[in-house]
Amino acid sequence: MATDPTRRAAVLVLRTAAAGLTATMGAIHLALWADGYRDLANIGGLFLLNGVLGCLLAVALLLAPSRGLAPVAAVTALFTAGTLGALFLSLTTGLFGFEESADAELVRPALVVEAVDVLVLAALAVAALDHGRRRR
Template identity: 45%
Template structure:
């Protein structure tokens, strides 16, 4: 069986689609955090700067996924998945009672009824899934 050049480089259609979807989802996470930061979260101690940092890191991660050469794509995917997981953990810790722990993060309690709460959770879960699949796929191709 002959391999295409893209397959030899760890690419292929699935990898390209996952890479672009992951980048779009990280950019969406960043965009949501930037919007909320501009919409009033900037005045919240600790949370405000964290939202701005989320925006910067999210956009940087999206760019990295788009331009990463195949040899560092697995690392970029893992970092993106960890970023999405951390963001998801933060919103859940700040707004939902988990394992008997009262909601709140850095003395801030978010409400699941807050603007973009549901959309944020959906985008972060999707990013976590897509980037985990991309990481597994690219790592398995490197070992093959």
């Protein structure tokens, strides 16, 4: 059983990593939107929306009080998993008439960032939930 300061430190590290990864995901989408994805029907608006929401969720992860961190992490994990799923669909069968190439700019970094972010966010949600229960 970890001591309370150790648990707090683990939650802080996970929170910081999750916020950084989520912000990176948002930045990737905003960069791609600015580099021309904005001109794609349906997909362009979704890239902008994803970029903005990713950045807002990153800030929410940093600002959420300890008691409210688990739900914020869980929602962000679901959002990121959905983003990762959309990328897989666009790489395989297409999404809204758009097919992405694995060789396209930032596809591989996006896959890595989003996959790792989902894992870190899931760990954060569990750790924050457990931390909140132990504090009561």
